[in-house]
Each structure stands twice: as C-alpha cells, then as structure tokens.
Amino acid sequence: MPSHNRRQDMRNMTKKAAVAALAFACSAAFASAWPTRAITLVVPFAPGGNIDFTARAISDLIGKSLGQPVIVENRPGAGGVIGAAYVARAKPDGYTLLLGNSGPNAVANAVSKKVPYDGVKSFTVIGGITTNPAVLTISTHIPASNFAQFNAYARGRAGGASVGTAGNGSFTHLAIELVRAATATPITVIPYKGTGPAAADLMGHTLDAMVDQITTAAPLIRDGRVKAIAQLGPVRSPLMPDVPTLAEQGFPAVDATLYTGLFAPAGLPPAILDKLSSALTAALKDPKVQQRYREMGAEPTALTRVEFEAYVAAEAKRWANAAQTSKVSIDD
Numbered sequence: 243m244p245s246h247n248r249r250q251d252m253r254n255m256t257k258k259a260a261v262a263a264l265a266f267a268c269s270a271a272f273a274s275a276w277p278t279r280a281i282t283l284v285v286p287f288a289p290g291g292n293i294d295f296t297a298r299a300i301s302d303l304i305g306k307s308l309g310q311p312v313i314v315e316n317r318p319g320a321g322g323v324i325g326a327a328y329v330a331r332a333k334p335d336g337y338t339l340l341l342g343n344s345g346p347n348a349v350a351n352a353v354s355k356k357v358p359y360d361g362v363k364s365f366t367v368i369g370g371i372t373t374n375p376a377v378l379t380i381s382t383h384i385p386a387s388n389f390a391q392f393n394a395y396a397r398g399r400a401g402g403a404s405v406g407t408a409g410n411g412s413f414t415h416l417a418i419e420l421v422r423a424a425t426a427t428p429i430t431v432i433p434y435k436g437t438g439p440a441a442a443d444l445m446g447h448t449l450d451a452m453v454d455q456i457t458t459a460a461p462l463i464r465d466g467r468v469k470a471i472a473q474l475g476p477v478r479s480p481l482m483p484d485v486p487t488l489a490e491q492g493f494p495a496v497d498a499t500l501y502t503g504l505f506a507p508a509g510l511p512p513a514i515l516d517k518l519s520s521a522l523t524a525a526l527k528d529p530k531v532q533q534r535y536r537e538m539g540a541e542p543t544a545l546t547r548v549e550f551e552a553y554v555a556a557e558a559k560r561w562a563n564a565a566q567t568s569k570v571s572i573d574d
Contacts, residue, residue, distance in 0.1 A: 286325025375475025402428025406440030
C-alpha cells in the first residue's frame, strides 16, 4: 500500500475516533445535566383507575428526587396499547416514561401480531412498582362458597358457568383461560367492554362469575355484593387473608398476577437509567406509598431492577404461551 494511502487511512481513523469521543462527551454531559425540564409519565389508562392511582402515588416523590416535576399524562385506549405505543416511539432521553403493566407490556403482544411495538424489546426497564393478583368472584345467587362447589355448579349447567371478562384478549380473558385449563371447569366466556359492566351483571345475577384485580373487586366483596372463591396468585393477598388460592383448595396452581412497572423507550442512556432507578427505589421505600398500595390490594415489589427486567421478559413468554394454548387472538 502506498505511504500516502496509509497516511490518509490513519487520518480518517483519527477523525472517526475524535467524532466518537466528542459524541460520547456530549452524551455524558447531557446525562450529567439531566433532567433540565419536566418529565412526562404516561399512564395508558383512563384517569381514576388503579394504574392511574399507582402512578400518582409516586410521581411527586420521583420529581422531588430528580429536581424536576413529573407530570402524569393519561393516554388511554386499546387496553393500554395506545399509550404504550406513544412511549415506545418517543425519544429515549428520559423525558417520556410509561407506567406499564402486564396488559400492554405482555398480554397485548400475546393476543395480537398487530401491536406496533414489542412489550419487552421496545422499552428500557427502570424498575418494578407493584404486583396484584387476580381474584375469581361469583354471583351471590350461586350456591357455592369455594371453588370445588363452583366447579360442581358449572358442570351441572348446559354450557357451563358464564364468566365475564374485560374484553376479548384482555388480561382477565387469559386469566380465566388459565383457570379453565388447570381445573377443566366448563365455562362460557362473556366479553364486556371493561370490568365495570361485567361487575354490574354479576351483582344483578345475570352473570355467574368474573375475574378481576383484587384492588377493584375488594369493595364489592367487602359489601357482600359478590363472593370471592379463589385468589389467582401464588400466595394469598394480605387484603383477602380469608380467601384461599386455587392451589390451597386442591387444584393446580394458577398465577394471574398483574405487575406494574416504570419504563422508558429502548436506548435510554445508562446514566439516566441509574438516576431514574434510584429515584423510583427511594419513592417505593416511602412508608406512606407502601401503605397506599397495600390499602388498594397491591404489594410493592421487592425485586431489584435487574430481577424485574428478567421477570418482565418471563411474563411476556408466559402470557404468550397461555394465549397460544387457549387459542386466544384478537386478530381473527
């Protein structure tokens, strides 16, 4: 190779190294100064719900830790997909975050190939927030006080028991499919537009049963308007210490636990991730936050960021398997 070509190659390599070093320095400086303005925390569900409450319980504390306000912005629709897609498309600069959960981050991809993001790969996991098991409730007109009696009731009816869900392909839909597969209980799934209408029919005795989050079902159970016969989690929730899990009643274990967590778009700089993770961890250690979450039936997560990241990936696979096994899809 002629010497002038070698010199030219060396100059090019030097320029590339200089550009890379400058880019790294700029990125490091940006991360060091971050945040310099308000942060938007997207809740992919309507105001007033449990996920919205989960976000607002920690937003101020995170903002105080970071020195900038954290503004909660609701972007509901399509079971959380609209809000999650908005965050997935956002610039990974730490100024747009997602209060994600099992719905948009796991179930959505499990039941549809048309979701415009990957619930795992499209996001950076900042940390877990809560876990909340589902509960199976039945109408007060049904002569059953445990799952075995409900199973017998369902077997004695043509078409089995009618069980309401929040809609086709929803978290509650897959949850009841897990129950059906584990217990061989004959059921007819009735999809609703949300759990509210299903609960109304359950209380009106036109629906036999439904699956819901403990946080939502607890008031109805306490008031005696519906009966809880099984928790759909690995252990009993402290909010319902008298309601056994399926496994405790002699049936195969079913885990329909809903998680919530804080996410950012994929590609978030590590230095910003560390700041956000530390702020979230500090907020979750606040006794008032822990009390608020437990009062609504959710358990603050004890997982580290790395552990929660692995949990999110495992849950995505688990719900995908559940959808495939039960042949649940909203694309048909």
